[in-house]
Amino acid sequence: MAKQKSNNPTQKPRQRGKAASKPTVGDWIEGARLRTLPLAIVPIVLGTASAVAAVPGEFHWLRALGALVVALALQIGVNFSNDYSDGIRGTDDYRVGPPRLTGSGRVNPKVVRNVAFVFFGIAAAAGLALTIVTQQWWLLAVGAVAILAAWFYTGGKRPYGYAGLGEVFVFIFFGLVATLGTVYVQILTVPQSAWLLAVAAGLFSCAVLMVNNIRDRDTDTLAGKRTLATRLSLRGSRIFFAAFALLPFVITLIYGLLYPNAFFALFALLLVVPSVIITCTSEVAKDLILALKLVSIGALIWALLMAFGLWFPAFV
Template sequence: MSKTKAWIHAFRLRTLPLSLSSIILGSLVAASDNKFSSDIFILAILTTLFLQILSNLANDLGDSISGADNNERIGPERAIQSGIISKKEMKNMLYVFIMLSLVSGSFLIYKAAQVITLQQALIIFAIGILAILAAINYTIGKNPYGYMGFGDLFVFIFFGLVGTLGSYFLHTGYLQWDILLPAASIGLLSTGVLNLNNLRDIENDSQTGKKTLVVKIGSKAAKNYHLIILALAMLFAILYSLLNYASIYQFIYLLTFPLILRNIKIVLTNKNPRDLDPELKILALSCFFFSLSFGLGTLL
C-alpha cells in the first residue's frame, strides 16, 4: 500500500456518511421552514467532515498507543498498525485537521452572523472547540473517555443533538423543542453504530483495558441495549411526524426501517462478533438514508 492510500485508509471514508446525517437532517428541516443557506450548508458539511476525519485519525493514534490495535483486533488494519504511517506523522496530520476544523468552523459562524447574535456566535464557537476536544480525547490523553465507557454518550450528543440542532439553528437563528426528537433519532442511530463496533471488538477491548460500555455491561446486555436505542430512534421520528403532520410524504423515511429492524435481529441472534463487521457500514448508511428521507419528507 502506498502512503497516499494509507492516508485515505486512515481517514476511514466509510464513516463519513454517518457524520453528515445530522447536518443533512437539520438543514432540510430548516429548509422546510423556508430558512436555508447554501453557504451555511456547505460550510457545515466541510466542518463536520474535518471533525470526523480528525476523530478517526486520533482514534488510530490513541488505539496504537494503548495497544488496542493489535493482531487480535477485528476489522480493517489501522494506518499506524500497518507501519506505513508513523506516530509522528499522524500527530502532524492531527494538527492539520484541527486547523482545518477551526478555519471552516469560523467561516461557518461568520456566514451565520446574519441570523444569530454575537453572544450566540461565541457560544457556537465554544461548542466547536468542545467538538474538537471530544474528537481528540476519545482515545488520546491520560483519561480518554472512550476507554471509560462514555463514548456512547458523546456520540449521542455530538452526532445527534449538536449536529442536528446546531445546523438547524445556524440556518434559522432559533430552535424549536420538537427538533429534539429527530435529533435524538440521529444520535441514537449513531450510537447504535458505535455499539456495533464495540460488540465486534469486545474480546480485544477487554484484554487491552479499553472499558467500553459493552465491556462494562457484557455482550448480552449490550444486545438488549442495541434493541432499545434503535427502537427509540424509530419511535422519536414517528412522534415528530405525528406532531407536525402535514402530508403522508413525511413518512417516506419508514422505508429505511426494515434495514434497521434487520440490524436489530442480526445483533440479537449473533454468535460470532466477527460477523458484525459488515453490519457497521449497513447501519451507518441506514442512518444516512433515514436522515435524507426524513428531511426530504418535510419538504414534500
C-alpha cells in the same frame, strides 16, 4: 466463517513493525473509516430540513455546506485520532480486523496524529467562517469544546472512551450539537421540533459505535479498554444496540402525524432491521462490520426521507 476470537488471556498481541509495508492510498482511506461518514451527514440533513420546515424559504446552502465540512472533518479527524491514540497505547495490538496505520507500524505515529490535527484544523476553519457569517461568536466556544472532545475520546492520560463514555460523546456532539447547530446557523433559532431529530441522529451514532465495540469486545477487554460494550454483558450490549438503532423509528411515527410523508422514512427499516438481527445473532467480526455498514447507510437513508417528509409534508 471463523468466529471472532473469544476473551482468551493467552491470546498474544499483534507484533508491530515486523515486515511492515509502506501504506498505500487505500490504507489511508481505510484509516479515514469511510463507513462512519454517513453519520456526519445525517445531522446536517436533518438540521437543514428542520430549518426549512420552521422558516419556509430560509435555505442557506452555503451555511449548510459549511456545517457539513465541520461535521465531516471532525468525523475523519476523530477517526485518525483514534488510530493514533489506540496505536501508541497498544490497544490495536489485539485487533483481529484490518490493521490500523499506527498499530501496524507502517506509519510514524506522529504523522497519523498530525493528519488528525489537519482535519481538526479544517473543522475549525469552517466553523470560524460560519461564526463570522452569523456573527454568533459564542459558536467558537462550542467548536473548541467539540474538537477537545474529539481528541480526548481516546487521547490524553484519561480518555473517556476507555471509561465507557463514548456513546455519551457521540450522542451529544454527533447528535444534539451537530443537528441543532446546523439549524441555528441557518435561522438563528432552534425550533422545538428539531430536538427530536437531534435525538434520532444521536441514537444512530450510538448504534454504530456500539456495534463497532461489540465487534471489538473481547480484544478491548484484553487491551484494558473499558467501553460500554465491555462493561455490559454481550446480551446487554445487543439490547442497547437494538434500542439505539430502532428508537429513531418511534420518532418517525411522531413526525408522521404532522408530516405524513415522513412515514416514508420507515423504509430505512429494510436496512436497520437486518443490522439488528445480525448483531443479535452473530459474533463473527465480518458479520458485525456488515451490520455497522447497514445501520450507517440506513441512518442516512432515514435522514434523507425524513427531510423529504419535512420539505414536502404531504402529496396533495
